[in-house]
Amino acid sequence: MLSVCMIMVRHLSSSAVFAEAIRLLREWGVRVDIWFPRETMVNLCDVKIDHDLYVLKLKCELALGIAGTLFAEGANILNPYPVVRMMRNKMIANKVLKDAGIPVPDAYVAQNPTMLAPLLDDGPLVVKPYMGSMGHGIHVVWDADALDDISTHGELVFAQRYRKPEGRDHKIYVIGGQVFGVKRVWPSKTYEEKMGEPFSITPEVHEIALQCGRAFGVELYGLDILWSDGKPYVVDISSFPGFKGVPDASLRIADYIYTVGQRVLRGEPALPECKYNPCGISGKKPVEKKIPDAALEEGVVML
Numbered sequence: 001m002l003s004v005c006m007i008m009v010r011h012l013s014s015s016a017v018f019a020e021a022i023r024l025l026r027e028w029g030v031r032v033d034i035w036f037p038r039e040t041m042v043n044l045c046d047v048k049i050d051h052d053l054y055v056l057k058l059k060c061e062l063a064l065g066i067a068g069t070l071f072a073e074g075a076n077i078l079n080p081y082p083v084v085r086m087m088r089n090k091m092i093a094n095k096v097l098k099d100a101g102i103p104v105p106d107a108y109v110a111q112n113p114t115m116l117a118p119l120l121d122d123g124p125l126v127v128k129p130y131m132g133s134m135g136h137g138i139h140v141v142w143d144a145d146a147l148d149d150i151s152t153h154g155e156l157v158f159a160q161r162y163r164k165p166e167g168r169d170h171k172i173y174v175i176g177g178q179v180f181g182v183k184r185v186w187p188s189k190t191y192e193e194k195m196g197e198p199f200s201i202t203p204e205v206h207e208i209a210l211q212c213g214r215a216f217g218v219e220l221y222g223l224d225i226l227w228s229d230g231k232p233y234v235v236d237i238s239s240f241p242g243f244k245g246v247p248d249a250s251l252r253i254a255d256y257i258y259t260v261g262q263r264v265l266r267g268e269p270a271l272p273e274c275k276y277n278p279c280g281i282s283g284k285k286p287v288e289k290k291i292p293d294a295a296l297e298e299g300v301v302m303l
């Protein structure tokens with residue numbers, strides 16, 4: 001019998017999408033246990049592999065630490081711990097996508113938001129926490145005074161060159177190679193707004209979506225695309241999003257988890273052989289790039 005452990009927060013276990021996915025897996029004979037790490041102290045001596053597959057839905061530091069511990073022991077994790085960690089870090093994610101030839105806005109990182117002020121001479125910026133998620137802490141900055149009001153709690157700040165969007169936010173979801181698009185207003189407030197409206201995926205966007213997955217070696221993820229001047233740009237990527245608005249999302253998620261679990265039981269890799277490697281797609285040894293001293297002194301690094 002396939003055994004799966006879902007690492008998540010309690011409210012997601014009762015959400016329409018994930019509650020039904022868990023029900024389906026159990027109906028198909030899968031043993032599904034749910035772990036809510038935020039609700040109890042974790043004794044690291046007790047963290048050991050006792051499931052065929054771990055599904056990492058929660059991505060707080062505690063959950064990532066547990067996933068990293070399990071990964072070090074050789075656990076099969078969906079998505080793999082190193083990839084989830086890299087996708088969560090906007091600096092690294094931007095670099096991986098850019099090196100893969102995926103269209104992304106110019107991006108910068110700084111220790112303090114005020115260091116970004118000189119960049120505003122060339123137009124506005126979108127400023128975000130470098131480890132942020134769910135749209136929290138995003139600011140569109142037009143003038144230097146607004147940078148003083150951004151609190152980062154001592155963390156790095158990530159910025160992208162602002163591109164005027166055409167229409168609503170475009171969420172792209174990928175489940176096992178199937179690509180879905182949902183238009184959504186931002187910020188979404190009502191249930192209807194969060195569900196959004198499906199839209200047809202163009203061949204160009206379809207290829208960009210799959211290219212993002214190949215860059216990280218994953219098959220279950222989401223990305224945000226905006227159109228500006230008729231061109232698509234990937235502005236964010238996430239591992240295991242909520243898949244709101246995807247038709248039959250519960251069935252598709254359950255089927256994918258089941259498929260990955262069966263690979264594990266057969267002794268096959270949990271993900272295809274094109275899994276992410278830190279040297280990039282070519283597998284060549286990375287070339288160390290020296291950051292100019294002037295950039296270090298200035299405090300802003302273009303990614």
